[in-house]
Amino acid sequence: MFDVLSPMPADPILSISVAAAADPRTDKIDLGVGIYKDEAGHTPVMRAVKAAEFAYAGLEETKKYVSTTGLEAYNSALLSLILGDMDLSRFATAQSAGGSGALRLGAELIKRSSEGAQIYVPTPTWGNHTPLLGSAGIEMKKYPYYDREALDVDFDAMRAFLNATPKAGDVIILHGCCHNPTGADLSNAQWDEVSDILTARGLIAYVDLAYMGLGDGLEEDCYGIRKLAVTQEEMLIAASCSKNFGLYRDRTGLIAVKTKTADQAKVAKSHLGLIMRRMISMPPNHGAAVVAHILNTPELRADWIAELNEMRERMNGLRRSLAYGLDVQGHEEMGAALARQKGMFSMLPVTPEQAAKLRDEHSVYLLNSGRINIAGAAQDDIERLSKAILSVF
């Protein structure tokens, strides 16, 4: 039966990291895959996570299943962290296997609720959005988002498109903060405008929040999502704890769906539970139990926030240094864009050939699209990195 299968191409993001790992050059700089790294190139277990894991190991009395929608202490603590002090009774939640699992659960719920709805993703977007969401059997479309010349959000094009093209009931994927792959985020005023457009046109916001706390700060990064949570009758949120809690392999995420009434939220939750049951039956527990313990223990919560701030500040320091390096060598616009962009990613205006040259001749690993993960560098790399980047222009 399986002899009919032909080999699938390797994931383009993951294969860059595989190539970097295999490169024997000692001065290589791996800016490929989207994981946080410290100055030593290590992806640490966060202090509060380690402490919560020790505490939880002592507290845990059973390994029996939790439920199809997961741990309620986690669902409500994480949603409250995201949305702040607001009434959550109209939100249906379910714990998921990472942000990816959340995105897929939401797509399956959309499919059940509205057969003809299409999902629009920004151009460009995270490479897995279209396959992951589209696999629910939904037609995937694109909207304009980034201007590769201006190295910034093309808000005029985005506004014009959203005002004209999607039909009422279509779903718009918005990156909550730290847009992947460009690092170019909407300003607060632009979020306000998007909110008005969605309301006026009956479009449904689906916010992907995978980098909360890694842009400007925990509160600041939630401006857009909180705005929509107030203004929109219905919306979806897919949150990931992979980056901001460093729980990548523990697969910790959350889907939250705002419905028109609290009763409808209960119905939506029953569907999320059923979808989960049919996909993987129950979500993984460990990461969610750790996050719930951290968020509900004041000292651990404070230490988690402190370390998250350290991570963000390290990345912002690298951004500033690289921006300066490019700026003083005559590439002010690229430098300014790097300084302006948020989170782990920026998109260098390089061609795939220039990206290959950076990899082959300078052992600087980035995606062919030009996406770099700034956290892949150390301060000591910055001078070499900026020179290498400029040498391919």
Ligand SMILES: Cc1ncc(COP(=O)(O)O)c(C=O)c1O
């Ligand atoms: C924009 C975006 N959404 C979702 C995810 C999925 O994260 P997770 O590893 O939690 O599934 C990622 C991961 O890179 C991402 O960049």
